[in-house]
Amino acid sequence: MQQLSEARVKGRLALIVSCTATKRVPATRCAMVRHLDHGPDRVRQWVDRLDSLPESQRLPLRRLYGGPMWQSALDLETRARDLGYAVDLWVASAGLGLAPADSSAPAYGASFSGGPDQVAPDRHGRRSWWLALRKGMFLGRTATDLACVRETADQVLLALSPAYLEPLGDELQRFADDPGVAVMSSHRPTRQSPVSSFGLRQRLGGTQVTLNARAAAQYLELVGGSPVGSSTAHQRWEEWAADNRLPEAAPRPPLTDDEVRTFIRECLKVRPMARTPLLVELRRSGSACEQARFARLYREVQEAQ
Template identity: 35%
Template sequence: MDGTSDLPRLAAAAGRVLVVLSETYAQAMHRDLTALAATGCEVVLIGGACDLDGIVRVPANAALRHTLGGTLTSLNVRMAASWLEHCAPGHLISPAAQARWTSWASQTARPERYARQPMSDEQVIDFIRKMKDLYPDSSRTRLLRLLRDEGMACEQKRFGALYSSTIGGQR
């Protein structure tokens, strides 16, 4: 393998490409995206890390999560589906589609604000123990959701580490 991507070649054959990438993946694929931009094809990038000449980029917009549903992790995929709904059949890019998208996004965007209270490690551990007593079959993810639903704050990675140190190998 020579390290080059087939993406530009495939794009040239298809004539249009919809690319859906997180910021991290877009950074890793920057060279491929630059080559793709140079093909002259219709290219739309949902998410991504930066604007590139030759590619229409629709940056990730967490304020659309309320309307599109789901988690932030999969928001770009749902944004891509919505983008396609705003396009004319057979086209990914048109001034009318871009105007429809921009209008729709500005009307439906609702920034989420959380007023959750920070917790010490001891408070999180106490919460985990209490919830495991009440709901012994609950997963770590479910307990984090319960904690957040009660208006408390804890970053996912930190919660996972505290859960593992408290519960150990238990589910």
């Protein structure tokens, strides 16, 4: 790991973003967590199932994922390159672990957020699942962790929802004082964790689903040549965000009907999907919509097409 200074050139930046429930092709039954047998070897069973699928079913993650959340991640990658970084895009996935965006995988259903394909209902179970994914070979590549990503990059910026940061908690502790590592998420900002997208949706535009990626792009613009995790970078973000945050009544603000319809339309442009996986992705991002209201709006969009 190379030491950084305020004057260092930007160098290689590893961007780590969340995976998305929206896939461009449907997952087969054996590649959905909901169909795993219960027991202590669920992760081993999961890995064996994905490995057993024909290689012809694998797609590069860039092409496998779809929808507005994934597009915002690709936009973040492009913006980082425009700002002078050499970018490596990584995906934090409940089904794949930490995976390069250019690696390949079959369509799958696995999530750290609530829904039928949640890997575990409790915090301990989700962390145990994440740790187990890092052992051995998987889909033709060696499993990796955050420390390995850090070794290959000058800097690391994570743009993840709280649900996807949670399993990485132990790994992130190792880099709490690393000026080359920063995390953008939608938690309420604190003195220990000042880099937050909370309250910035109206200022940055888009929906709650895309907020962390949009905020990460803004963060990179503000930090300039400073290391992303430095006190200088934190201070610049705090000063900008303080002038641009708008109060939010709840950690998971409800969307308007028009915002939900827009989200549904954008996802359905990628491929036809049932409403349940769409609602799961909406909630994963930190947004709220009651199941009955989402079903009504989904039906309205379908009928209008």
